[in-house]
Amino acid sequence: MKGLIVAAVSFGGILLFLLASASANTALFASNYAWLLGLNAVVALSLLALICWQLRVLWREHRAKVFGSRLKLRLMLMFGLMAVLPGVLIYAVSVQFVTKSIETWFDVRVEKALEAGLNLGRSALDSLLAELAAKGQAMAVELGERSETQRRLELNRLREQSGVQSAALFSTTGELLATATGELATLLPSQPTAEQLRRALAERRVALIESHGDRDLNLRVLVAVTPPGLGVETRILQLTDPVPAALAVNADSVQTVYADYQELSLGREGLTRIYAMTLTLTVLLALFTAIALAFVLARRLSAPLSILAEGTQAVASGDYTPRQAVHSSDELGVLTRSFKQMTSQLDEARRDNERQRAEL
Secondary structure: OHHHHHHHHHHHHHHHHHHHHHHHOHHHHHHHHHHHHHHHHHHHHHHHHHHHHHHHHHHHHHHOOOOOHHHHHHHHHHHHHHHHHHHHHHHHHHHHHHHHHHHHHOOHHHHHHHHHHHHHHHHHHHHHHHHHHHHHHHHHHHHHOOOHHHHHHHHHHHHHHHOOOEEEEEOOOOOEEEEEEOOOOOOOOOOOOHHHHHHHHHHOEEEEEEEEOOOEEEEEEEEEEOOOOOOOOOEEEEEEEEOOHHHHHHHHHHHHHHHHHHHHHHOHHHHHHHHHHHHHHHHHHHHHHHHHHHHHHHHHHHHHHHHHHHHHHHHHOOOOOOOOOOOOOOHHHHHHHHHHHHHHHHHHHHHHHHHHHHHO
């Protein structure tokens, strides 16, 4: 019995540890949480079945008026209450604590602060993009007054004057006509898509924020360059400029945290339910283990009384055969050993008496 309880408790403890780890790990949680929850429930039900079986055995002993059964029942109730009452109290407090703690994660002030940080980053990016678009508009007006050859010569001067990293002229079909860049590592500009060229031709100006890599952000502005006169083909001026690294990193961090917060907010009820179920299983396993151990302890403490009762009945019927003593260092062990010694002396005295009578 003791070995079965120890095995069940050890297995349940391992499963509870894995269940708690899965609750904190999104990938592990998604793939294994249901299995771990089911296995923990099976262990808890197994302990409950063991307790029911022990109760049935104890009730049968009580109905049969087995000596010591009432003491076992009383000891079991005492040990059980000592485990159940504090466990229920701790469980109630823990559930409230977990629920309130999860609620504090979704404080309105926290959400407003995240939204403000996100809006601040967007405003900064929009300001940089609007500034680049204004520079592109001014350059397009000036280039529109130049001939095709003069545009190629003026493009780099206008780029340096505006403080833009890269400027390029494209035809409406996407053919590169002229380029000027302050970045020696990239002599050729980033090619706009056909859709972007069509939008620039239709809307006269297109401003975009593009992501390259994990946290690299670039600004791209496409402006239509319309020369005076009829029959002259429209050109597309493209300006590109990188977003400052610090701003890009901070904006990405705020965006990531805000997305995680929204994901948690959507799963708030499920998260509360998951932690409550994990806590419930933990408390149930602890309580069932304590009750099962209460049966073992009650039987162990009442065992000397059963031995004494059996020995007393045997002595009353004239059987002085020594009974097995309980091997323990407490008073019950001393009592059973003393009773064994007494029955041994009585048995020896009876034999001496019978021997003397036989000699007579």
